[in-house]
Amino acid sequence: MNERILSEDNKVLKRFFSLDNQTYQGGTLDTATKEMLGLVASMVLRCDDCIRYHLGRCNQQGISTKAIFEILAVANIVGGSICIPHTRRAVEYWDQLLAIESTSD
Amino acid sequence: MNERILSEDNKVLKRFFSLDNQTYQGGTLDTATKEMLGLVASMVLRCDDCIRYHLGRCNQQGISTKAIFEILAVANIVGGSICIPHTRRAVEYWDQLLAIESTSD
Amino acid sequence: MNERILSEDNKVLKRFFSLDNQTYQGGTLDTATKEMLGLVASMVLRCDDCIRYHLGRCNQQGISTKAIFEILAVANIVGGSICIPHTRRAVEYWDQLLAIESTSD
Amino acid sequence: MNERILSEDNKVLKRFFSLDNQTYQGGTLDTATKEMLGLVASMVLRCDDCIRYHLGRCNQQGISTKAIFEILAVANIVGGSICIPHTRRAVEYWDQLLAIESTSD
Amino acid sequence: MNERILSEDNKVLKRFFSLDNQTYQGGTLDTATKEMLGLVASMVLRCDDCIRYHLGRCNQQGISTKAIFEILAVANIVGGSICIPHTRRAVEYWDQLLAIESTSD
Amino acid sequence: MNERILSEDNKVLKRFFSLDNQTYQGGTLDTATKEMLGLVASMVLRCDDCIRYHLGRCNQQGISTKAIFEILAVANIVGGSICIPHTRRAVEYWDQLLAIESTSD
Numbered sequence: 001m002n003e004r005i006l007s008e009d010n011k012v013l014k015r016f017f018s019l020d021n022q023t024y025q026g027g028t029l030d031t032a033t034k035e036m037l038g039l040v041a042s043m044v045l046r047c048d049d050c051i052r053y054h055l056g057r058c059n060q061q062g063i064s065t066k067a068i069f070e071i072l073a074v075a076n077i078v079g080g081s082i083c084i085p086h087t088r089r090a091v092e093y094w095d096q097l098l099a100i101e102s103t104s105d
Numbered sequence: 106m107n108e109r110i111l112s113e114d115n116k117v118l119k120r121f122f123s124l125d126n127q128t129y130q131g132g133t134l135d136t137a138t139k140e141m142l143g144l145v146a147s148m149v150l151r152c153d154d155c156i157r158y159h160l161g162r163c164n165q166q167g168i169s170t171k172a173i174f175e176i177l178a179v180a181n182i183v184g185g186s187i188c189i190p191h192t193r194r195a196v197e198y199w200d201q202l203l204a205i206e207s208t209s210d
Numbered sequence: 211m212n213e214r215i216l217s218e219d220n221k222v223l224k225r226f227f228s229l230d231n232q233t234y235q236g237g238t239l240d241t242a243t244k245e246m247l248g249l250v251a252s253m254v255l256r257c258d259d260c261i262r263y264h265l266g267r268c269n270q271q272g273i274s275t276k277a278i279f280e281i282l283a284v285a286n287i288v289g290g291s292i293c294i295p296h297t298r299r300a301v302e303y304w305d306q307l308l309a310i311e312s313t314s315d
Numbered sequence: 316m317n318e319r320i321l322s323e324d325n326k327v328l329k330r331f332f333s334l335d336n337q338t339y340q341g342g343t344l345d346t347a348t349k350e351m352l353g354l355v356a357s358m359v360l361r362c363d364d365c366i367r368y369h370l371g372r373c374n375q376q377g378i379s380t381k382a383i384f385e386i387l388a389v390a391n392i393v394g395g396s397i398c399i400p401h402t403r404r405a406v407e408y409w410d411q412l413l414a415i416e417s418t419s420d
Numbered sequence: 421m422n423e424r425i426l427s428e429d430n431k432v433l434k435r436f437f438s439l440d441n442q443t444y445q446g447g448t449l450d451t452a453t454k455e456m457l458g459l460v461a462s463m464v465l466r467c468d469d470c471i472r473y474h475l476g477r478c479n480q481q482g483i484s485t486k487a488i489f490e491i492l493a494v495a496n497i498v499g500g501s502i503c504i505p506h507t508r509r510a511v512e513y514w515d516q517l518l519a520i521e522s523t524s525d
Numbered sequence: 526m527n528e529r530i531l532s533e534d535n536k537v538l539k540r541f542f543s544l545d546n547q548t549y550q551g552g553t554l555d556t557a558t559k560e561m562l563g564l565v566a567s568m569v570l571r572c573d574d575c576i577r578y579h580l581g582r583c584n585q586q587g588i589s590t591k592a593i594f595e596i597l598a599v600a601n602i603v604g605g606s607i608c609i610p611h612t613r614r615a616v617e618y619w620d621q622l623l624a625i626e627s628t629s630d
Contacts, residue, residue: 046152065113066113066115069113069115069118070115070117072115072118073115073117073118073121076117076118076121077117077121081121081125081155082146082147082150082152082155084122084125084155085152085154085155087110087118088106088107088110091106091109091110091113092106092109095109
């Protein structure tokens with residue numbers, strides 16, 4: 001779908017999508033830290049697609065399950081119990097990522 | 106999924122889940138009133154899972170259909186037309202709860 | 211300011227402001243309960259002006275301080291620690307309402 | 316579902332649903348402009364059902380694909396990357412509307 | 421303050437601020453329409469600074485008071501009564517803009 | 526004000542305030558990382574008091590200005606231009622923290 005959107009040649013959207021990618025590149029903070037920031041922001045704004053995206057990226061960055069749960073804990077305290085259903089779906093998806101990983105070993 | 110989350114032994118999440126349960130226990134306000142508060146809060150924050158949870162609890166507390174519609178009305182006025190799709194799904198779920206109840210009589 | 215807004219004769223805004231008032235009139239649920247619903251909704255949506263408005267109305271309805279704190283507790287659990295600064299300002303305003311009341315006795 | 320909701324005879328909800336319809340009627344701004352306003356508001360508040368509703372209405376008003384993308388661009392810049400999944404679903408639905416239209420010609 | 425922020429040479433922030441400006445340049449939709457979109461988005465997301473910014477730009481684009489009120493009406497219906505305090509501050513600021521304008525004639 | 530709130534002996538609020546403090550204690554992730562998570566969450570939820578609180582804590586943790594700007598960049602991209610006024614106030618407050626620090630050396 002991203003290709004379809006970019007094909008329309010709307011300059012603002014194209015530049016924004018490109019900028020979105022640059023945001024998580026390592027700088028003073030490394031990519032792993034930035035992906036954790038992206039995850040907690042997606043959790044408190046409650047977007048399941050964004051949560052899954054950042055969980056996938058956190059998994060690639062080698063972030064541990066214990067760290068993921070600490071991020072989910074921050075999100076639940078800051079964002080409240082309204083985040084609980086998203087927490088359940090996040091943990092379900094994280095477990096799937098770990099299962100895929102252990103199969104491919 | 107709650108068991109899976111609690112099994113990870115993240116103290117903040119465990120305590121928050123426990124605290125979430127305590128919140129709706131009767132005090133100066135009874136559980137029925139607190140569940141109505143939980144329902145309207147879930148409506149304006151627009152979380153369908155949370156809405157269904159509190160509708161189920163309101164049903165157990167014997168809250169009437171007329172009262173539920175008055176809560177939904179407050180939610181629509183405070184939260185706006187962006188709550189209308191959640192209102193539709195709330196009423197659909199409420200009618201299912203009533204249907205189950207009348208079957209089990 | 212409401213008079214200025216209504217003077218412009220925008221029918222949608224006029225009807226919406228009128229509907230907003232009708233929302234809290236007693237029905238199956240009494241005004242006190244509806245004002246508590248308005249307060250918790252304003253808390254989780256984090257609007258200080260709306261919180262103060264509903265605190266004033268709750269005070270007129272004779273709602274106790276213990277009940278107000280239980281409403282704030284529901285709001286903090288559902289809406290998270292992001293509601294804490296609004297909780298502080300709510301309690302400060304509530305105490306002012308009580309002080310005015312005790313002076314006017 | 317709207318009929319079910321209106322059948323309950325909750326006056327606030329009935330008037331609010333009616334007012335919601337009046338909002339997009341032509342005035343100083345025409346319906347096309349108001350539907351574009353409804354679309355961008357639904358995008359930044361991230362409600363897929365509302366987005367689809369206003370996309371359907373924008374399509375009936377003859378708004379072009381280029382204009383729709385400019386509205387989505389405003390929404391993404393104001394509302395952030397958290398709107399990207401909604402942007403994808405919006406474009407997918409818009410393309411379906413165009414496909415139906417070209418078939419019915 | 422923008423200069424201070426840009427002086428730090430954070431590429432993502434610099435590009436985002438620049439992209440934010442490009443968003444409202446005339447394309448298929450003219451700047452006036454895009455500023456109205458920016459205004460309604462700021463209203464439903466309830467940011468007074470953003471509302472004032474877009475009101476100023478709408479004023480420069482020659483948008484009439486009647487049109488502004490129709491935008492505020494859409495915002496109130498979509499976003500709910502939680503937008504009312506922002507509506508009051510928006511109208512107050514708009515009247516100031518008109519007063520400055522009439523003085524400078 | 527926290528003392529006033531805790532004096533009321535509402536158990537849910539007391540436990541939630543205590544839990545809020547525990548959330549940022551070092552675990553698998555250290556306090557510095559958790560404070561950065563708290564900052565980005567406060568930014569995208571747009572609460573100036575919370576932002577200032579976490580900026581103060583980030584300053585105590587020795588987080589650099591470059592890192593703070595990278596966190597603000599993530600927040601702006603995820604949360605959109607609606608975060609720009611909060612970004613300005615965040616940078617203004619951060620500069621004050623640095624000024625106080627350099628004076629006290």
